[in-house]
Amino acid sequence: RKVEIEKQDFFINASHELKTPLTSIIGYSELLIATGGGKNQADFIKRINNEALRMKDLVIDMLTLSRIEANWKETVDEEIDIKDIVLDVFESNRIKAEQRNIDVQLDIESAVIMANKEKITEVVNNLVDNAIKYTDDDGKVKIYLKKNADKAIFSVKDTGCGIAPQYLNRVFERFFRVKNNKYLKVHGTGLGLTIVKNICNYYNADIHIKSEENVGTEMTVVFNLYKEEEHKNIEKIEKNN
Structure with missing residues (x-):
């Protein structure tokens, strides 16, 4: 019953979120038809394009979330070095940061x-992308990855607009976006x-x-390090079963 309720809420929220950019796309396209474009044409086309891209991102994220939730049994795990993923993500986001003079530091x-x-990669890219998006021009983002005992500590810290305390326990909810003018101006799906x-x-x-409003945010993920001996024992048990 709980799962059914969550599914209903998901599609209600999804419908609402998709309706907003669609309304803009339809409205501005109708204005172009009615006015023939004129001096406002460039602005209308830009708004249509932005809303279409927003809707595309929403659909992609919805499909990603649905695929993750539905296909865990098909997931193939392997030994991976998070450092390699961080470096790839850094390169993918480097130009975007440089265009806004954001200093991205690696440790x-x-x-x-x-x-x-x-x-x-989805985890690392989401956190790095968010840090850059919500940091003002000329700000700083620090990406940290260190081992501590049997854990891998990965964190992304920014000097962005931060999050008010009342929203901190809601940031992982589907479609939730912080009610902050700076946040709402940034393109995102929630x-x-x-x-x-x-x-x-x-x-x-x-x-x-x-997080502290107008100071910045730090997101930290603590992974379990790979232990070869422990993994061999698990494989042996699964094989015997």
Whole structure:
């Protein structure tokens, strides 16, 4: 019953979120038809394009979340070094940061875990992308990855707009976006952190958030390091069963 209620809520929220950009797309396209464009044409076309891209991102994130929730049994895990993923994500986001003069600092070391590379990339990319998006021009983002005992500590810290205390326990909810003018101006779907939380739960990885409004935010994920001997014992038990 709980699952059914969650599904209903998901599609109600999804319908609402998709309706907003569609209304803009239809409205501005009708204005173009009615006025022939004129001096407002460039602005109308830009708004149509932005809303269409927003709707595309919503659909992609919805499909990603649905696929993650439905296909865990098909997930293939392997030994992966989070450092390699962080470096790839850094390169993917580097130009975007440079265009806004955001200083992205790396303090990382090798940390091997047993997981699915695609899903861990989803986690890392979401957190890094958010940090850059919500940081003002000329700000700083620090990406940290270190081993501590049997854990891999991955964190992304920014000097962005931060999150008010009353919203901190809601940031992982589907479609939730912080009610803040700076946040609402930034293009987003409200599903990224839901996807991150879902993946972390599957891998028993703890996720923490620290934030102060107008100061910045730090997101930390604590993964279990890969232990070869422990993994061999698990394989042996599964084989005997």
